[in-house]
Amino acid sequence: MKLFQQLLVAPAALGLLAPVAASAAELNINGVSDYAASSEQVTSISQFSDVYPTDWAYQALNNLIERYGCVAGYPNGTYRGNRAMTRFEAAALLNACLDRVTEVTDELKRLMAEFEKELAILKGRVDGLEARVGELEATQFSTTTKLKGQTTFVMGATTAGGDSQDNTAFKKTGAGGADAYNQAFGAFSFNYDQRLAFNTSFTGKDKLYARLRAGNFTKKKNAFGGEGVNLTALDVATDSGDGVTENNVVGLDRLYYKFPVGKEFTVIAGAIARNTESLALWPSVYNKGGAKILDWTALMGTSGVYNKETGQLIGAYWKQKVKKGSNAFSVSVNYVADDKNGNTSNSASGGFMTSNSEASFLAQLGYGGPQWGLAFAYRYGQCDSGNGYRRGTEFAKNGDWNNPCTYTNTNGDTVRSGSSSNSYALNAYWQPKNAGFIPSVSLGWGINQTTTDNKKDGSAVTSQSWMAGLKWDDVFLKGNDLGFAFGQPTFATGLEGGDTPYDGNYVFELYYNFQVTDNIAITPAVFYLSRPMGQYTSNLVQDGNGYDGTFNVFGGLIQTTFKF
Structure with a gap:
């Protein structure tokens, strides 16, 4: 007044x-x-x-x-x-x-x-708000950085069925069979994955991303970390051991800077960055809003191209500027030198963009929007051979013919193998406008070709993979999702010397994502691998003749995710 x-x-x-x-x-x-x-x-x-x-x-x-x-x-x-x-x-x-x-x-x-x-x-309310604002201003973390976290608990086990040999040692070749596998990797385990991400922006449009991570999926001991057979690896599995302590060591696993150039271009540079996280379009909706269980299904079944190569990265992508909700064209390219090589100065063993970088070059052409989309992608793998395909049968991925960059010749000298891979993938997705009986559909198909100077008869030179993922939204309750995926991870389709491969294997995954709150989700899941050893399964036959061996793996788990 x-x-x-x-x-x-x-x-x-x-x-x-x-x-x-x-x-x-x-x-x-x-x-x-x-x-x-x-x-x-x-x-x-x-x-x-x-x-x-x-x-x-x-x-x-x-x-x-x-x-x-x-x-x-x-x-x-x-x-x-x-x-x-x-x-x-x-x-x-x-x-x-x-x-x-x-x-x-x-x-x-x-x-x-x-x-x-x-x-x-x-x-009274105004006075309370003033006090809270004052407290927030006094204790705020940063005016430019936001902290996000994700904690994942995994409880479960795997079990193998099929033939067994007298040899109880389970190896990559399948020696020992089901009994040996269950002894080495069949116990119930309780594992975790912890991530803390720092998102910093200086202009409101750029992003400096740094992430700390820790986990206890102990290498060489945990089935969910991909030991025994690599296809049992989960998307969240990490072992943060430092060579002295086996796990539980917090480490920096992402560090990159992303900024726009004009209205449609984005440039990315990182000291620790991943090729699959540097794309303008992710051509799948199978895990969108739901859960990620197996690492192979999270990569759309085409892990020969989308292989999660991580290291020193430079990349860029162009995305057409269109009206919100409309489909847009995009082009993405990135180069990653493997983290063991790109940060060294010795060009004979590594370096960035050298002949020993063990690098990956990934290019993707996409067209997509909220309801449907598709993408064609190509990846060149330097010195990665079958190991660069990330997930597949043990024969296609870990054969003794896979010598990344060098091998020992008949004179006992270590020489370059000249190995490389060319991988192609075609992915597409569609989802209904409204949740209901009809699920979203995500499809992926890939083919890989390997070349090397260290050729051996019977080694894989071509391989393929495919996957179909179905996801129903709002099942029983709004926010809950049901997912089912099946397909064939990377398996050999052509061998050196012209022999016919017998490397087929099928994967089935089923999960139900129960959203307890906006921040907590509980996901029970099961998966089945029909023949994860691929052609090595024949080694389980004692006389070594024919391909009559059997070996399969079944897994069950409960994955609980906390986001904050």
């Missing part, structure tokens, strides 16, 4: 304080008496016969009359706006304003008394 009074009284007060230009002799007493406020309140500017819409102060005077009624004129219906004001006239104007202020004050007092309880509650 004080501010309101000041605004009303200020013009009149200034008139009272201003020097009086007219002397007593010049004072027109009759004019002053004429200015005495009339008994009728001025309610419209039209009551003044000498005020016109063309006057420069017309609107201001009109607002004073309509809002406050704080205007006094002469009884003869004139305002005399161009005439100098005397102190007596100022006193009359001030009196009219004060009368009006008194009326407003009484009304406000009545309203304040009527809403006294509500005003007290609002005051």
Whole structure:
């Protein structure tokens, strides 16, 4: 109320304080008496016969009359706006304003008394908000960085079935069979994966990304980490051992900077970055909003191209600027030198963009939007041979013919193998506009070709893979998802020497993602691998003749994810 009074009284007060230009002799007493406020309140500017819409102060005077009624004129219906004001006239104007202020004050007092309880509650809330804002400002982490975290618990086990040999040692070649596998990798385990991500932006459009990670999927001992057979590896599995401590060591596993160039281009550079995370389009919706279980299904079944190569990366992508919700073309390219090589200075054993970088070059052409999309991708693998395919049968991925960059020749010298791979993938997805009985569909098919100077008869030179993923949204409850995927991970289709491979294997995965809260999800899942050893399964036949061996792996787990 004080501010309101000041605004009303200020013009009149200034008139009272201003020097009086007219002397007593010049004072027109009759004019002053004429200015005495009339008994009728001025309610419209039209009551003044000498005020016109063309006057420069017309609107201001009109607002004073309509809002406050704080205007006094002469009884003869004139305002005399161009005439100098005397102190007596100022006193009359001030009196009219004060009368009006008194009326407003009484009304406000009545309203304040009527809403006294509500005003007290609002005051308490405002005071509480001010205290909380002050506390947040005093304890805020950063004005440019946001911290996000994800904790994943995995409880479960795997078990193998099929033939067994007397040899109890389970090796990559399948020696020992089901009994040996169950002894080495069949126990129930409780594992975790912890991620803390720091997202920093300096312009609002760029991003500096750093992530800390720790886990206890101990290497060479844990089936969910891909030991025994690599296809049992989970997407979340990590072992943060440092060579001394086997696990539970926090390490930096991502560090890159992404920034826009113009409206449609984005550039990425990172000291620790991944090729699959540097794409304009991810051509699958199988895991979108749901859960990621097996590493192979999370890579759309085409792990020969989308192989999660991580290391020193430079990349860029272009994405067509279109209306929100529309399909757009995109082109993505990136180069990654393996983390064991790209950060060294010795060109004979590594370096960035050298012949020993063990690098991957990935290019993708995509067209997609919220409902459907497709992509064609190509990856060149330097010195990775079958190991660069990430997931597949043990024969296609880990054969003794796979010598990444060098091998020992017949003279005992270590020489370059000249091995490389060319992988191609075609992926597509479609999802209904509304959740219902019809699921989303994600499809992937890939083919790989390997070349090496270290050729051996019977080694794989071509391989393929494919997958189909179905996902139903809002199953039983809104926010819960049911996913089912099946296909064949990378398996040999052509061998050196022309022999016919017998390397087939099928994978089945089923999960139900129960969203307990916005931050907690519980996902029971099962998977089955029909023949993960591929052609090595024949080694389980004691006489070594034919391909009659059997070996399969079944897994079950409960994955609980906390996001904050």
